[in-house]
Amino acid sequence: MRLVSVAVSLLALYALSLTAWAQDRRPSPGHTRSLAVPRTEETLVINGRLDDEAWKNAPVADDFWMSEQQRWPAEKTEVLVIADGSRLYFGFRAYESEPDKISAIQARSDAGLRLDDQVGVELDPFHNHREISTYSVNAIGTQNDAIAGGRARNIQWKGDWKAAVAKTDYGWSAEIAIPFEILNYRDGDTTFGINLIRYQHRTDEWSRWADITPQRKPEEMGHLTGLVLPAGVKPSEWTFLPYTLLGRNTPDKRGTIHNFLGTGGIDIRYQPRQNQTGVLSINPDFSQLETQITDINFNYNEKFRLDPRPFFQEGSAYFGSDDKFFYSNRVSDFNYGGKFFTQLGQNRAGALVTEAPGNRWDMALRLEHDLNATNTAAFMVVSTDRQDLKNQLFVGSIRGRQPSGLNYSLDLAKTTTRGEDGDGEHVQGTLGWSGDHAYVGTKLDHYSLNFFPADGLIKRDSLGTRGVNNYAGYYRESGGGPFRALNAYGGWSGRQ
Incomplete structure (x- = not known):
């Protein structure tokens, strides 16, 4: 028996004007962008306001770009980067000409920020373009992360990082502090892969500091250079999570119910x-x-x-x-x-x-x-x-x-x-x-x-x-005019 399915989808959502594509200027390729990270002896206070003296010596990452639409975003974003002996600090200035339209409703950490106004840091500590972790915060200070390699959600194993936000006269600002001890990297490394991202709810725009092309190539991420990383054994080399459980009429692992059950264990x-x-x-x-x-x-x-x-x-x-x-x-x-x-x-x-x-x-x-x-x-x-x-x-x-x-x-x-x-x-x-x-x-x-x-x-x-699936498609966003994108897809599949 042979099952054949043919799907052809053509959504005529394409801009009538090509002005969004005709850019007089565009940023350099993502992989050519780098930031030399200065060192400070000051421990920054994470309050979202970027008012610590150390920020004055931090380099600025700007000229964010919309890789999918190959155009500049409606509003600019600036990011300051600095480090001390134990943390990486990122300070975001998110410009918004209509601040009353800043939107963020997610108040639960690590539940996804969806389409809230948000900023984030993508870090590739091994610099291998594969193990990329993301640390994000929305405009009301809710944190969300996606740790490369897979991490348990309990904070004792995952490690803690901090973020805070503040409203400003230009829109809103955010500070993110990431301890080196929660990152995985090789001793002696001085460079991380990096990208900085922003989503603006009002304009429905994702923009990035390093242009990763419409294909979202991780090898096009930028670089953090000049890092002085803590070497040797981590301060938190061992983590212990013991537990004790007492109960009546409680089932054990085999499903057997006990009038009284007392047990315990430990995760290390x-x-x-x-x-x-x-x-x-x-x-x-x-x-x-x-x-x-x-x-x-x-x-x-x-x-x-x-x-x-x-x-x-x-x-x-x-x-x-x-x-x-x-x-x-x-x-x-x-x-x-x-x-x-x-x-x-x-x-x-x-x-x-x-x-x-x-x-x-x-x-x-x-x-x-x-x-x-x-x-x-x-x-x-x-x-x-x-x-x-x-x-x-x-x-x-x-x-x-x-x-x-x-x-x-x-x-x-x-x-x-x-x-x-x-x-x-x-x-x-x-x-x-x-x-x-x-x-x-x-x-x-x-x-x-x-x-x-x-x-x-x-x-x-x-x-x-045995089966076969043949497919072809085309997708292009315009980001302007009455139509937002052109999406065409055709495919043929069979199994016998």
Whole structure:
């Protein structure tokens, strides 16, 4: 049986005038922009007002640019940068000619700032164009971050940073202070990758200091230079999170209800260097975690759910992003587990092992090597050993993007199983081209009938099939006139 779907979408939302595209002047390429960070002995007070004396000696990052629309924003933004022995400081001046239209409603930290007026810092401490963390604050002072590599949400593990905002006669201002001790970097480095961003609600404009092109290329980020980074062991090398739980008529991990239950455990985080992290979790308590739900739409296949357990959130990116190979929700609540992840030069590695009730063991190991700034190769092993099942998955991957716009990926996977039929293979490849506005490509995949990654999430109706998806499209924003963008897409897919 062959299923064919054809989707063609053409939204005539294109500007009638090309004045937004005809720029007499534009900033230099993003990767050529840099800021030398001066050192201060003064500890700045984070109140959002930029009134500390040290700010007078800070360099200014200006000339923000709208990469997607290739034009200047309606209002200017300026950012001051300075450092002391323990923190990086960023001071934003967000100009707004109609201050009564500044809008920010999100008051909950780390819940997403959506379309609030906001400013942010994108940091790439390893300067490898891959592990980029974002620290943002909206116009009422609500903080939000997205930490590269994956971090648990509890502040004791993630680390704390500060931000504050203030209203001004030109719009609003913000100060952000990021401690070096919460960043991962290599000893001896003096340069970070950097971009500075702003979203203005009134004009619906995202602007950036370094032009990353409409393709949002991370290698086009700017640079912070002249940094003097703390070296050696971190002040907070060890982090301990013990707990004790007492209860009546309370279920244990196996679901058995006890008239009285008393238990305890501990989570330990060890970071001997900024680029090496270990986690040990002994009898962890997952009962207080918020249950993750999916949407109510019907689907024949199991739906993806986020894993709220801190053990699996920490360093999650070191285990890849393809859930069909490793889906941490498959690992049951365990008695104890260990994890280690690191960045060494052009190499990244992550390893974890857990032991659960019923003498169940789960293990994952992933190694990744940067061939260059835009191409990587990786190898992964995932294993589960249960009383009635022993299953292993082996995966080799390569993916990248060339300066010409050519992009590609290839995954080769094999499973071996003892306990049920589960010896099978999976192959998936993509080949395409992307320009600033146009793109075209094809995706091919094949699943053998007995491909069985026991700790992965796959669509069961894909087993024993092969598929193809061809697509092409064009997207361009104008940012002016009665029409905002031109979006065209065409595709053809089939599976048999």
